[in-house]
Amino acid sequence: MNSILHRLLEKEWKIPQEEKISNAIKNFSLVEKVLLYFFVAIFLVSALTLLNEVSNAVSTEIPAYGGVLTEGVVGIPRFINPLLATGDTDRDLVSLVYSGLLKATPDGKLVPDLAESYSISADGLVYTFTLKKDATFQDGTAVTADDVVFTIQKAESPTLKSPKRANWDGVKVEKIDDNKITLTLKQAYAPFLENATLGILPKHIWKDTTDEAFPFNTDTVKPVGSGPYQIDTIEKNKTGIPTSYTLSAFKKYVGGEAYISQIIFRFYQNEDDLTAAYKSKQIEDINTISPEKVGSLKSFGGTIETNPLPRIFGVFFNQNQAPIFAAKEVRLALSMATNKDKIVHDVLLGFGRIIDGPIPPGALQNELDNAISTSTRKTNGSDIDGANAVLENAGWKINPDTHIREKQNKKDTQVLSFSLATSNTPELKKTAEILKSDWEKIGVHVDIKVYEPGDLSQEVIRPRKYDALLFGEIVGRDLDLFAFWHSSQRNDPGLNIALYTNVKADKILEQIRTLSDDSQKMDLYAQFEAELVKDTPAIFLYAPDFIYIIPQKVRGFSMGEVTTPSERFLTVSKWYIDTDKVWKIFVK
DSSP, X not given: XXXXXXXXXXXXXXXXXHHHHHHHHHTSOHHHHHHHHHHHHHHHHHHHHHHHHHHHHHXXXXXXXXXXXXXXXXXXXXXXXXXXXXXXXXXXXXXHHOOOSEEEOTTSOEEESSEEEEEEOTTSOEEEEEEOTTOBOTTSOBOOHHHHHHHHHHHHOTTTTOTTHHHHTTOEEEEEETTEEEEEOSSOOGGGGGGGGSOOOOHHHXXXXXXXXXXXXXXXXXXXXXXXEEEEEEEEOTTSOEEEEEEEEOTTOTTOOOSXXXXXXXXXXXXXXXXXXXXXXXOSEEESOOHHHHHHHGGGSOEEEEEEOSEEEEEEEOTTTOGGGGSHXXXXXXXXXXXXXXXXXXXXXXXEEEOSSSSOTTSSOHHHHHHSOGGGOOOSSOOHHHHHHHXXXXXXXXXXXXXXXXXXXXXXXXXXXXXXXXXXSHHHHHHHHHHHHHHHTTTOEEEEEEEOHHHIIIIIITTTOOSEEEEEEEOTTTTOOHHHHOGGGSSTTSOOTTOOOOHHHHHHHHHXXXXXXXXXXXXXXXXXXXXXXXXXXXXXXEEEEEEEEEOTTOBSOOOOSOSSGGGGGTTGGGOBSOEEEEEGGGOO
């Protein structure tokens, strides 16, 4: 509206009989001139006001390109690569820089991204994808079938050891032409389509990099993708560690240029530094903060968004590393002594729910949730007396000198002592302390070992070097538990961190993968969870809420279903800060 008025006022107007009118005005008395100018002024103000009111009545506000959003995260990027990303910081940047054949929507559906269309054969074995002909990488190179084939073959590579490998195991990828590929499965797998969201690598950049060199390639820290944002600048400190990334909207993104021109990521060592930066307005939005921090940030003007995460946290036992966990009574007693109520109340402050199995709350339809056998549900408070009785009956006796339980075997003495590894985050450290306190009440010695997230993944989890692991599993939208619990996934890059082996459970997981109808999965999920809880390979603790604080200046935000924190960016290209006003008749 302001631009319209500006043009009207700048335009040179010709008034009919201007010279005669001017001469007449010159002959006016002073009083007549004052009255004339007064009424003319009133007329102009009234006309402009009326014009503004009419314009507002027929105008609407629309998103405009521009604006900057500054995001703060804990941790520095290590592998901004869809095949290697393991930490939340990596996944955040991957979700912005890369795009896949398909992408998820906030309501949980999958829609084309790089793909123009796709089809699935009647037997569910062959998936055919046709690429959009205008799809390009951020260096101007066209995205072709060669790039898709290259990416999937790398995902399958046993030497690369990608966390995505399990998703592509046994899948045959074939190029039909420059814009079409087929994916052929050995057996039908209903949730397979979710794998098509994998970010596509540019073959021309990565083709000469060996699998062993992949993690060390400079393109893992300044990558080229085809997503809505591209990396412009990287700021580093004196030691060469990145302190911030500036990303700009990729104008040729197939989903349309993003409205927000720049997103700046600032990296912090810990949550205290992150929240301090938010309070001092160095950053505008933060996510995945501990619940105890939320209260102190409410007064800073941001909008607090929460959403349940399909992520489960628990303690996973490694019997290979700590033989005492081979004794079922030990695993059972530890589970009985665990006070889950206290963890959810004191650590999560209510931003989460107690769980007793591997399926996150709400991940299934209500009727399926209700179908999970109530026999798998346990008391959520600790049962110290019951846990002590279980251990006593199994021959574990308190040593009066150490106050730690021991068990005499024919050859040696077993001591009920182990280490608990976890990540250096406030929630997990506090949870570990509660577990240690609970377990010490039944004569268990626990040594808590805390690692930085990247070190925990690379040095502890992947080589399976832990006695017990306090950790979270991202179950995902497809609710495929195969990678987490099938015996074939016990070793890296599999995600069976409890090293669980059960033939019956394996068969159930394999059968679930072939079904697409949720109602058919109902009994199988119940059978699997009952089998798992009976064996107690882990203690399931809680499913957290995702917490995101975003500035009120950002509009068009829609979080919807979030399986990982990075999925807050599912609709990032539709977010906007700046606006324009246009007449409604010009809005498409």
